[in-house]
Amino acid sequence: MNRRDFIQIAGLSTGAFMLPGFANGRTVSPEALLEPGLDVAVKKRLADAALNAAKSKGATYADVRIGRYLNQFVITREDKVQNIVNTESYGVGIRVIANGCWGFAAVADAKSDVQIAKAAEDAVAIAKANSKLMKQPVELAPQKGFGEVSWKAPIKKNAFEVPVKEKVELLLGVNDAAMKNGANYVNSILFMVNEQKYFASTDGSYIDQDIHRMWPNFTVTAIDPASGKFQTRNALSSPMGMGYDYLQVNPKDKVTGVTTRYNMGYDMLEDITAGAQQAKMKLSAKSVEAGKYDLILDPSHLWLTIHESVGHPLELDRVLGYEANFAGTSFATLDKWQSKNFKYGSDKVTLIADKTQVGSLGAVGWDDEGVNTKKWDLVKDGVLVNYQAIRDQAKIIGEKESHGCCYADSWSSVQFQRMANVSLASGKTPLSVEDMIKDVKKGIYIIGDGSFSIDQQRYNFQFGGQLFYEIKDGKIVGMLKDVAYQSNTQEFWNSCVQVCDDRDYRLGGSFFDGKGQPSQSSAVSHGSSTARFAGVNVINTARKI
């Protein structure tokens, strides 16, 4: 996950220089976010101009992405609006294979056939130049064309239709609730994203897609002036592949318990009220005693552990060494997969990649190389069975088709393999969180994501959280602080002894999964029900400076 982007946005005061992908965009009025982009017939004409130009210059394959990327950020602290930013970025990216080698070129604000054909010719020239350094020509898994098709995220309310004033009132209202409930400071934010993407390729596909994402988030800070100590609590919301409907409060989306958590609808006011009180409680919580504990991990926490210890190591490009200089390689090498008996986890552990899941960040109809999306197993009953691969990698793992998980974060970026939603399958037998806790002698129940770090081959990791509750003899006995757990991926997933049933299933996720050089961001969800891991090493993170 690309933390820096998030910090830069969250810390934003004036000016909008640091928004991701912003260098290729411009600010617009909120109304402009609702204007339709180019008509689909115009996009088809432009796409054909690119494909024809590429073919006439000798490309054996070409694809074109005509993208319009819209963002809105509303950022507040306490009783102040810090910033409201609306951005639009439009352009065209063309990727070709010529002489067996990839070439790519992109052009901003292109609305004429001539501009786009020129970019396509540039892409072919780059491919031909690069082919001199190539050892093995690119081989794409076959992909049928789909003709003229479209996909639209099944949102109920486009966030851009909601007046900015209403969003500001929501945030200032939740900030007020935080301050009234004991917070010393509060920062809150709404991120809203709409990607309008048109894809066409020489395989005969013309795919028009409309994707929406939404993320309400906050941090409350509580300070004890006497000791000079401070504690924070972040929102238990999740970024979602939804519209403003994520903020429609519905009792059925609430999971009650030691604190309320949320499914497909988020009650920001309720969460910040609890958050402010909990930040204060954390100040006087007991500092954890280091040792082995059974961990009960809520989906609002477990998503990040899945992301780092399953999602990334099972990306085939990492396994093959393409990310060695930055994100790293993977412990889940091809020989382990080929053995067909590599125990990634216990038999309770089935991990599924899915680009179709409704409401998830990764859901699309087709990926950024025109492959229809799907769902497949990565780990089945504990055994490693597959990776995430795209068209030019499928052959390496004996697949006849791509998994459909190719993505570029902008029209100006080259698409490459990105993580699908990777989720833990729910337990098959009925089990509630309460029943799971009843059975735990010495444990910690962790809710919300915190600090995270993992090595470059994804063995050794350390995670924090937002809320920690001590479990003794089957009961929650109080709040803990200074908690982080360390484990090794294979050991950890093999220590999974129970997973709650699907009544508890929820999505977590990230807007800012970073990968590649230059780095690209991708949004991805990870679902699970609460799961129990036996005897995990917990450290105490308190220090004195």
Next chain:
Amino acid sequence: MSVILTEAEAKALLQKVLKYSKADECEINISGEKKGNIRYARNEVSTSGAQTTQNLIVQSSFGKKVGVATTNEFSDEAFEKVVRQSEELAQLAPENPEYVGVLTPQQYKKSSGFFDSTANITPDFRADAVAKSLELSRVQNLAAAGFWEDTHGYSAMLNSKKLFAYYPSTDVNFSLTVRTPDGTGSGYVAKGYSDVSKLDIESATRIAIQKSTGSVGAKALEPGKYTVILEATAAAVLLENIFFNMDARSADEGRSFLSKQGGKTKLGEKIVDERVNIYSDPAHPELPSAPWAGDGQPMEKVNWIEKGVVKNMAYSRYWAQKKGVKAVPFPNNMIVAGGTATLEEMIASTKQGILVTKLWYIREVDPQTLLLTGLTRDGTFYIENGKIKHPVKNFRFNESPVIMLNNLETLGKPERVVSTESNQNYMMPPMKIREFTFSSLSDAV
């Protein structure tokens, strides 16, 4: 018109845009940049590209009502539109009590961060440099993955009180990971310069190769407290967490490592060893940076930590006004002063210790103490009686740079480094630290 404007061209363009303004105050920032890159892995070029960007940002204000709009389209029509848009946003915005108005013209230090050698890099130059590096790995049957990115560009600003500033700059960053074919050895190097003629890609490549082959056959040591020698690249990713957290407002608000009980801050207090001196200076010859901040404030030489004492925190103009002190902008560079010892001398003077090439995936565990976690990577070695004895398996650490700089043994000779976390360049010495906390082992190579 070129995307990279000269000072005269930038001034003329900014004056033209400012003429559209009808606001009480207006400030315009403009920038243009060209980047070229080559990425390779498995000894083959995987992607290469070029990116040109330009951006114009207009901030308009009516009283304390402020609006900001930006555009990447450079035409008279777009300029007028972006000015009007910023004014409309300002009219709609609530009053911003923290708006302190635009500055009058300022004097700036001289800083030369633009080098023709870097600005004139061609795709062929880039490819030839990378080919040299690749060849060195290939002949030894090692797998190289690397990234080269060069940038040249400028930024400029003009406001309605006639403050004008201009700064052109160039940069090249090169990083390389070399792995043995069986995956049991891995070495890393990263270099960053303003002037590409200082980049010796072959000697950099040899460092990564030597670390790679030298790290084969790593032995496991028990986690615990060790004397470590952090190479400058490893030290940078820890110390930059101090740099990022020098904000006075957060300290005054009680939510920073610089806060203390009773609502006070650690300004004026000794927090680390007295040999630690950290400063910023836009005119540093090895690490030149823009002598002005985005709002036109001059960048002076600022001592942040002097003889271990917190000398300055960063004050925004608003916070400085509120506190009745001088505003101190966040710096554009950071320099950690050092000594004269070379890395070799530091190793030679170590009875028992661990040499760390690189630290990876650094995350803050506790903002109160700046406790960080992360792992060693791409070359970790055991030192005994002044010599590198053997490679060791990688560790996870949990350590605060503040605690670490209290356990300082030696500071070496500073060099320019690239942060592998933030991509920022710093001047940083290698450092020997006692009782550095490694908390677990990692199987990763």
